[in-house]
Amino acid sequence: MEKSIVVIGLGAFGISLCKRLVVQGAEVIAVDNDRSRATFLDEESVRIIHADAREKESLAAAGIADVDAGVVAIGEDIESSLIATLQLKELGIPEVYARTVSPAHREILLRIGVPPDHILRVEEDAGERLANHLTERDLQELLPLDESYSVSEIPIPEAVIGKSLQELDLRAKYEINVVGIRRVIRIVDEDGAVTGRLSFVLPSASTELQKSDRIIIVGHRRGIEQFLSL
Numbered sequence: 001m002e003k004s005i006v007v008i009g010l011g012a013f014g015i016s017l018c019k020r021l022v023v024q025g026a027e028v029i030a031v032d033n034d035r036s037r038a039t040f041l042d043e044e045s046v047r048i049i050h051a052d053a054r055e056k057e058s059l060a061a062a063g064i065a066d067v068d069a070g071v072v073a074i075g076e077d078i079e080s081s082l083i084a085t086l087q088l089k090e091l092g093i094p095e096v097y098a099r100t101v102s103p104a105h106r107e108i109l110l111r112i113g114v115p116p117d118h119i120l121r122v123e124e125d126a127g128e129r130l131a132n133h134l135t136e137r138d139l140q141e142l143l144p145l146d147e148s149y150s151v152s153e154i155p156i157p158e159a160v161i162g163k164s165l166q167e168l169d170l171r172a173k174y175e176i177n178v179v180g181i182r183r184v185i186r187i188v189d190e191d192g193a194v195t196g197r198l199s200f201v202l203p204s205a206s207t208e209l210q211k212s213d214r215i216i217i218v219g220h221r222r223g224i225e226q227f228l229s230l
């Protein structure tokens with residue numbers, strides 16, 4: 001059964017999100033009080049509602065209360081963002097996500113009951129990804145957990161090659177845990193030809209890190225960066 005999702009605010013982020021959700025098979029409802037913005041969406045794929053998302057009655061009349069999740073994609077208008085978020089929560093929508101543009105904005109979203117992992121840091125996350133790319137750090141954030149912790153995949157630093165996880169004691173030193181290793185296994189066939197096969201390793205304390213390993217880490221972003229820079 002396809003998931004129904006309402007997106008509040010059709011700025012660049014909201015429009016991009018709607019298009020991506022449609023591609024992934026979701027039933028999408030887009031809400032904005034500016035009719036001109038609907039021209040960027042295919043109205044056959046997205047149900048577009050022209051309404052003020054700050055008015056709960058307008059949202060309720062449009063059947064918004066029946067969706068599975070709601071995303072407040074409004075950017076700089078913090079007041080409208082907060083009011084729209086409150087309206088979605090009061091309508092009883094099971095999952096409410098909201099974009100944040102400042103620490104104060106985030107703090108208020110937390111206070112009105114939006115979970116930390118439902119607060120979207122669009123510009124900050126994009127900046128982090130670009131910085132990693134430009135500096136060739138090869139850090140891939142797989143899942144942000146909150147503003148400080150994430151699940152990431154990184155290559156191992158040269159300084160730790162051949163060392164065991166027990167020896168490195170990463171939790172104590174960097175507040176990180178290695179939960180998986182992507183490792184290339186060398187295979188020699190009967191003719192002596194050597195090939196490589198990518199394998200997943202569930203590590204133990206005695207697991208030694210190899211040169212070509214990519215490790216999956218859960219931990220503090222600062223600690224991950226410190227470890228990566230060894």
